[in-house]
Amino acid sequence: MSRARKHNTTPDGESEETQVSRLLIWLSAMAIAFLLAIGTKAWYAGHSTHGYTLWTFSVLVALNMLLFAFTGNRVVQKRALLVIVGLLFTYLIASGGESNTGPLWFYVFPPLLFYLTDLKAGTAMLLFCFLLAAVVFQFPQLPMVTAEYDTDFKIRFFATLTFESIFCFVLEASRLRARNRLIDLARSHEHAARTDELTGLSNRRDMQNKLSAEFSRYQRSGRYFSIALIDLDLFKNINDRFGHDAGDAVLRTFSALMETIIRQTDIAARWGGEEFLVLLPDTSLLQALTLAERLRAGVAATRFEFDGKQLPVTISAGVCSIANASTLDNLLKQADIHLYNAKEAGRNQIAPRVRSQDDMEAQRST
Numbered sequence: 001m002s003r004a005r006k007h008n009t010t011p012d013g014e015s016e017e018t019q020v021s022r023l024l025i026w027l028s029a030m031a032i033a034f035l036l037a038i039g040t041k042a043w044y045a046g047h048s049t050h051g052y053t054l055w056t057f058s059v060l061v062a063l064n065m066l067l068f069a070f071t072g073n074r075v076v077q078k079r080a081l082l083v084i085v086g087l088l089f090t091y092l093i094a095s096g097g098e099s100n101t102g103p104l105w106f107y108v109f110p111p112l113l114f115y116l117t118d119l120k121a122g123t124a125m126l127l128f129c130f131l132l133a134a135v136v137f138q139f140p141q142l143p144m145v146t147a148e149y150d151t152d153f154k155i156r157f158f159a160t161l162t163f164e165s166i167f168c169f170v171l172e173a174s175r176l177r178a179r180n181r182l183i184d185l186a187r188s189h190e191h192a193a194r195t196d197e198l199t200g201l202s203n204r205r206d207m208q209n210k211l212s213a214e215f216s217r218y219q220r221s222g223r224y225f226s227i228a229l230i231d232l233d234l235f236k237n238i239n240d241r242f243g244h245d246a247g248d249a250v251l252r253t254f255s256a257l258m259e260t261i262i263r264q265t266d267i268a269a270r271w272g273g274e275e276f277l278v279l280l281p282d283t284s285l286l287q288a289l290t291l292a293e294r295l296r297a298g299v300a301a302t303r304f305e306f307d308g309k310q311l312p313v314t315i316s317a318g319v320c321s322i323a324n325a326s327t328l329d330n331l332l333k334q335a336d337i338h339l340y341n342a343k344e345a346g347r348n349q350i351a352p353r354v355r356s357q358d359d360m361e362a363q364r365s366t
């Protein structure tokens with residue numbers, strides 16, 4: 001099985017590895033039934049050694065199933081099954097099975113190999129099996145080799161098996177290609193569903209999920225978090241005076257600037273239009289206010305330009321900590337109220353204004 005297949009889930013949410021496991025169980029069960037039935041038939045037909053050998057293989061397959069049931073180790077189960085099947089086919093070719101029809105079972109091997117291993121390993125194992133068959137066919141006097149096949153059979157056997165192997169290889173390769181393309185497509189769709197196209201930040205839906213996750217974490221562990229709701233001031237004027245493209249450029253530049261200022265663990269999202277929300281895990285109100293102030297000052301100190309013209313860009317922000325809000329709704333409402341207050345107080349500022357902040361500014365101005 002290909003490496004890429006191992007970590008993926010099917011549309012119904014089941015991992016492919018689980019599907020392979022289920023298939024392996026079915027294959028093993030079928031193999032046991034077949035081996036028991038054909039072994040019994042051989043035994044009744046007087047080929048008791050052949051019958052006993054097939055029964056022994058059915059016991060080995062059953063033991064492998066039991067081993068998997070106890071250990072849950074799929075890799076060992078797959079490898080062991082391949083070894084058992086490989087030994088069985090070697091025996092069937094060497095002994096000829098009943099009426100020299102043993103090699104016919106070999107046709108089961110190519111699809112099974114490609115399904116259980118990847119293309120490279122499957123091809124290598126198939127080549128080894130071809131070599132083994134060639135040796136058995138060519139040297140019937142070898143120890144343990146009891147069958148002899150006529151030339152016509154050998155040629156037809158190799159020709160048809162080669163055709164089947166190439167066919168299986170091409171099918172598996174195109175299946176893998178199509179599957180990888182689907183996975184890439186699903187990934188890019190998933191990314192697009194979470195991302196704001198213009199700024200590359202998380203979009204509102206993604207932020208809502210992250211807020212819910214953070215709130216659950218807070219409920220479980222009591223670890224505080226804060227949010228900052230940020231709005232670009234008089235953004236309509238920028239659009240009106242410099243054009244929509246200039247407005248878009250401001251949104252992009254601001255997003256990039258914000259990402260350089262916040263911590264890696266903080267998450268910034270475009271909440272809608274010219275509004276942004278930053279989620280600050282493990283952050284108190286005071287720390288969040290400090291970060292928001294740093295952002296405000298950073299924006300005020302940055303030269304936003306479009307088409308050689310300087311654009312007047314400032315931000316206002318409302319900050320709130322979960323410590324001051326019992327629910328997510330309340331947290332967002334309070335941040336919105338603070339943002340409104342910041343706008344009302346003249347824009348280019350952060351709210352709430354806590355005493356320490358006021359004090360610092362008062363100290364600075366004296």
Ligand SMILES: Nc1nc2c(ncn2[C@@H]2O[C@H](COP(=O)(O)OP(=O)(O)OP(=O)(O)O)[C@@H](O)[C@H]2O)c(=O)[nH]1
Binds near residue numbers: 234245248
């Ligand atoms: N260029 C651009 N403009 C946008 C985008 N999304 C929203 N806007 C504009 O943002 C402007 C927001 O204007 P308002 O809600 O009046 O707010 P404001 O002009 O920022 O004023 P205050 O918020 O009170 O400071 C509107 O003109 C929207 O068209 C966008 O993706 N690109």
